[in-house]
Amino acid sequence: MEAVHIREFSDEIAPYFLSINQLWIEKFFSMEAFDREQLEHPRKNILEKGGQIWFAEVNGNIVGTAAMKVVGTGVYELIKMGVLPEEQGKSIGYRLGATALHWAKDQGARRVELYTNSCLSPALRLYQRLGFVDAAIEPGKYARCDVKMEIVF
Numbered sequence: 463m464e465a466v467h468i469r470e471f472s473d474e475i476a477p478y479f480l481s482i483n484q485l486w487i488e489k490f491f492s493m494e495a496f497d498r499e500q501l502e503h504p505r506k507n508i509l510e511k512g513g514q515i516w517f518a519e520v521n522g523n524i525v526g527t528a529a530m531k532v533v534g535t536g537v538y539e540l541i542k543m544g545v546l547p548e549e550q551g552k553s554i555g556y557r558l559g560a561t562a563l564h565w566a567k568d569q570g571a572r573r574v575e576l577y578t579n580s581c582l583s584p585a586l587r588l589y590q591r592l593g594f595v596d597a598a599i600e601p602g603k604y605a606r607c608d609v610k611m612e613i614v615f
Contacts, residue, residue, distance in 0.1 A: 464520045466554055468561045471504065471515040478524040479504050479515060479542065486544045490581065491606045500542060504529070512569075513538070516561050518545065518554045525549040528558040530565060536572035543585075550584070559592045563613065573614050577607035 469475065480501040487493055500507050504515055508531050518526035526545035533539050540562055545554045566574050576594065578585055586609065594611035603610075 464552075466552075466557055467519045468557060469517045469519055471509060471517070475517050475524050476504060478517060479527050479529070482524070482527050482544045482546060483542045485546070490579070494605065496604075500529075507531075508541075514562070514565055515542075516558055518549075518558055520549065520554070526554045526558055528555075528562050530562045530574070533575070536570060538566040538569070538571045538574045540574055540576040555585075555588050556591060559588065563592060567615055571615060573612055575610060575612040577604050578609045578611070579606055580609050 471479075483497070483501055484493065487497055508515055508529050511532055513529060513531040515529040516527065517524050526543075526549065528543035529541045530538050531541055540559065543555060543558055543562075545558075563574060574594075575597065576589060577599070578589070580586070589611050593613050595613070597610045597612040599608065599610035
């Protein structure tokens with residue numbers, strides 16, 4: 463199996479944050495205004511607000527990404543996690559998610575939440591493997607999301 467290297471955000475690889483996430487979003491849904499804002503301006507919308515973005519690299523190629531944004535004191539949200547279709551099923555998403563959760567815990571997170579859709583069954587299984595459990599979803603949070611999950615530390 464090829465080695466997976468997890469890298470933190472840099473301007474050099476920032477365009478992959480948009481391209482990888484745009485693939486899965488447009489395959490299952492459509493890009494919304496908040497997607498474009500986060501994906502096209504990650505430094506302003508995630509990093510400068512205390513969050514972090516990671517990239518998975520295999521053989522010198524960026525194949526996946528995930529981000530953690532600050533929601534409130536001690537509360538973070540796992541967002542924009544995607545892996546290129548040809549690299550799925552190789553535990554790359556798990557590595558990205560575990561890295562993000564470890565980082566959030568180190569930042570003092572009491573809770574990490576995520577929002578997703580029930581049609582994304584492989585993603586749901588991944589989140590469960592990472593330790594997320596179902597939580598009550600707020601109405602109107604995200605148009606395409608019908609599932610909320612969380613981890614309480």
